[in-house]
Amino acid sequence: MNRRDLLKFSLIQAIALRIIPIKKARASKWSYTGETGADFWGELDPEYQACNLGKAQSPIDLELSVSSNLGSLELNYQDVPLKIVNNDRTIRVDYQPGSNLILDGETYELLQFHFHQPSEHLISGKALDMEAHFVHKNQATGDLVVLAVLMSEGAINQVLDRVWDKIPFGDKKEEASDLIINASNLLPENISQYYRYQGSLTTPPCSEIVTWLVLKQPVEISKLQISRFLEVIGTNARPVQALNNRVTFQSP
Numbered sequence: 330m331n332r333r334d335l336l337k338f339s340l341i342q343a344i345a346l347r348i349i350p351i352k353k354a355r356a357s358k359w360s361y362t363g364e365t366g367a368d369f370w371g372e373l374d375p376e377y378q379a380c381n382l383g384k385a386q387s388p389i390d391l392e393l394s395v396s397s398n399l400g401s402l403e404l405n406y407q408d409v410p411l412k413i414v415n416n417d418r419t420i421r422v423d424y425q426p427g428s429n430l431i432l433d434g435e436t437y438e439l440l441q442f443h444f445h446q447p448s449e450h451l452i453s454g455k456a457l458d459m460e461a462h463f464v465h466k467n468q469a470t471g472d473l474v475v476l477a478v479l480m481s482e483g484a485i486n487q488v489l490d491r492v493w494d495k496i497p498f499g500d501k502k503e504e505a506s507d508l509i510i511n512a513s514n515l516l517p518e519n520i521s522q523y524y525r526y527q528g529s530l531t532t533p534p535c536s537e538i539v540t541w542l543v544l545k546q547p548v549e550i551s552k553l554q555i556s557r558f559l560e561v562i563g564t565n566a567r568p569v570q571a572l573n574n575r576v577t578f579q580s581p
């Protein structure tokens with residue numbers, strides 16, 4: 330084996346031994362702008378293919394929703410101590426087991442909630458200032474229900490302020506606190522009017538396993554609270570996706 334072959338051999342060996350993490354490390358590094366932005370998610374990793382090829386992607390514009398009697402939502406949220414994570418793409422609040430949403434007779438456990446700026450779903454072509462996603466999982470099937478709360482600029486949101494106070498930043502990525510919060514206090518008064526449709530995660534791998542419930546009544550958030558989020562995270566909304574053959578519904 331000459332020197333050149335030897336070099337080639339050790340390179341192959343290094344890849345085989347995963348000493349050089351060629352694709353994976355780069356692939357999983359998605360973002361909201363530039364070369365790893367939303368237009369390219371599907372090409373970054375074979376596991377992200379649904380982002381480009383899927384036919385039931387989220388978010389969407391909800392304007393063409395068909396009026397339908399969707400019934401009222403059944404939520405059982407407990408008070409839990411705050412655990413806030415800054416993962417550079419959003420601020421996420423992890424929820425302890427024991428809270429759930431019941432939909433069509435199935436129980437979905439509340440795992441976490443997190444935020445987007447501006448809103449990901451559009452109403453008649455328009456984005457609101459922010460959107461919160463409450464992520465619930467059916468432990469038996471793995472299917473998700475995401476309850477979305479639209480947020481518009483207005484008065485200070487007192488409950489959110491307790492969360493914002495604890496946002497980890499700089500080198501710190503996680504903050505656990507004794508402060509108790511109940512996620513239901515972040516919902517609007519009216520939770521009986523909402524949109525419903527079948528879609529996907531709005532971040533890679535864009536899996537099409539989500540029943541979306543988007544509440545019609547927005548909650549308020551102050552300009553300062555929005556700027557704080559932008560300061561720490563920046564804008565983080567995926568552009569709207571094609572509706573394709575889907576029908577979306579809304580409470581009358």
Ligand SMILES: [Zn+2]
Pocket residue numbers: 443444445462531
């Ligand atoms: Zn989200």
